[in-house]
C-alpha cells in the first residue's frame with residue numbers, strides 16, 4: 173500500500189485535480205491520498221490558506237467578512253464547475269465556512285486553526301466527490317473520526333503515539349481514503365493545525381501508521397535538486413538521499429518537503445519519494461535510510477534567512493557554573509527556542525529564529541542578561557541567514573570546510589558563525605542576509621560544477 177500526498181500546486185485547479193485522479197487510478201496500491209488546500213496556479217497567485225488567514229484576521233478584527241469569504245468560495249466554485257461537480261458541493265463549503273466563522277473566538281489561535289484547516293478539509297471533500305464521479309471507489313476521511321490525535325496547547329501540534337494505532341485501521345479500507353492534510357484533533361476534540369506546509373507531516377504520519385511500502389509526495393518539480401532552483405539555474409538532480417540529509421536540507425530552505433515530515437516515515441523505515449504531478453513518469457527523488465557511497469561528499473546546499481543572534485560576553489564565562497543554563501532560562505521564560513550556540517571562552521552567541529522576537533522581548537532579554545548575569549556585553553542583531561552544506565560523506569572528506577570557506581571568501585562576504593561537529597552530516601555558516609544568494613551560488617559552483625558523476 174502506498175500513501176500519496178498531493179501539495180497545493182497539485183490541487184490548485186480542475187486541470188491539476190484531473191492529473192491527480194489519473195495518477196491515483198494508474199496504480200491500485202495508491203490507497204491513501206492526502207491533499208492540501210488549493211495552492212498557487214501561477215506565480216503571483218495566492219494560496220487558499222493565505223486567503224483563509226486573511227478571512228480569519230478580518231473576522232477577529234470585527235471587520236466585514238463577505239469579500240474575503242467570497243475569494244475563498246470562488247476558488248472552490250471555479251474548480252467544482254470545471255470538474256462538473258454538483259453545485260451542492262459548493263453550497264456545503266459555504267455553509268462550512270460560515271459555521272467556522274461563527275465559532276467561539278475566545279482563543280484566537282484555535283479560532284484561526286479552524287479557519288485555516290477548512291482549506292484542506294474542503295479540498296478533500298471536493299476531491300473525494302470528483303474521484304467518485306470519475307468511477308474511482310473513494311471516500312473522504314475526517315481526521316477526527318480516523319484518530320489523528322494531537323497534543324494540547326501550548327506545545328506545537330504533534331501526533332500522539334495512540335494516533336498511529338488508530339490510523340492503522342485505514343489499511344482495511346477497500347475504497348481509496350481521501351484525507352485532508354495539515355490538521356488533527358486533541359483528545360477533547362479541539363482542532364489544531366500543524367505548521368505551514370504541514371500536509372507533508374500528515375502524509376508521513378499516515379504512511380507510518382499503515383506501514384506503507386512507500387510515501388509518495390507529489391509536488392510541482394521532478395525531484396529534489398541540489399540547490400533551490402529559484403536561486404541556481406538547472407541544479408543537479410538528487411536521485412537518492414538519506415532521511416538525515418533531507419531533514420538538514422529542509423530545515424534551512426528546501427521548501428519542497430517539511431522537515432517535521434521525516435521522522436514518522438523514518439521510524440517505520442517507510443521510503444519517501446518526491447515526485448511531480450505534472451510529470452509522474454519521472455523517477456523523482458528517493459529518501460531512504462542508507463544510500464550507496466557517493467563520489468560527491470556534498471548532497472545539497474540550502475539557505476534560509478530570518479535568523480537573529482544574541483551575543484553575550486563575560487570575562488571567565490567558561491568557569492562560571494550554570495552560565496549557559498541561566499541564559500537559556502531567560503530565553504525559555506520568553507517562550508523562545510534556539511537553533512545553534514557557537515561559543516568561545518568568554519563569549520557565546522545564541523542563534524534564534526527572528527519571528528520569535530519582538531522589540532519588547534529583546535529589551536527584556538538584554539536587560540535581564542545585564543542585570544542578573546552581569547555580562548560585559550550583550551546585544552541582539554537581526555538579518556542573518558544560515559547557509560547549510562549537507563552530505564553523508566562530508567565528515568570524512570579532508571579539506572571540505574576549507575574549500576567552503578575559500579568559496580565564501582571569493583564572494584567578499586564575511587562568515588559570522590560556523591557550526592560543525594554536532595551533526596555528522598552538515599556544516600552551517602551564519603552570514604549576513606544580503607550575502608546569502610551570492611554565497612549559495614558560489615558554493616554550488618565549488619561543489620557541483622562541473623557536474624560530477626551523480
Ligand SMILES: Nc1ncnc2c1ncn2[C@@H]1O[C@H](COP(=O)(O)OP(=O)(O)O)[C@@H](O)[C@H]1O
Pocket residue numbers: 178179180181182208211369390391392393395396397398399400401402425426427428429
Ligand atoms: N532544492 C529544491 N529542490 C526542489 N524544489 C525546491 C528546492 N528548494 C525549494 N524548492 C521549491 O519547492 C517547491 C515545492 O514545494 P511546495 O511549494 O511546498 O509545493 P506543494 O505545493 O507541492 O506543497 C518547488 O516548486 C520549488 O520551487
Ligand SMILES: N[C@@H](CC(=O)OP(=O)(O)O)C(=O)O
Pocket residue numbers: 178179180181208209211219221222291353354367368369370371372
Ligand atoms: N495549505 C497549508 C498546508 C500545506 O502543506 O500546504 P502545501 O502542500 O501547499 O505546502 C499551507 O499552505 O501551509
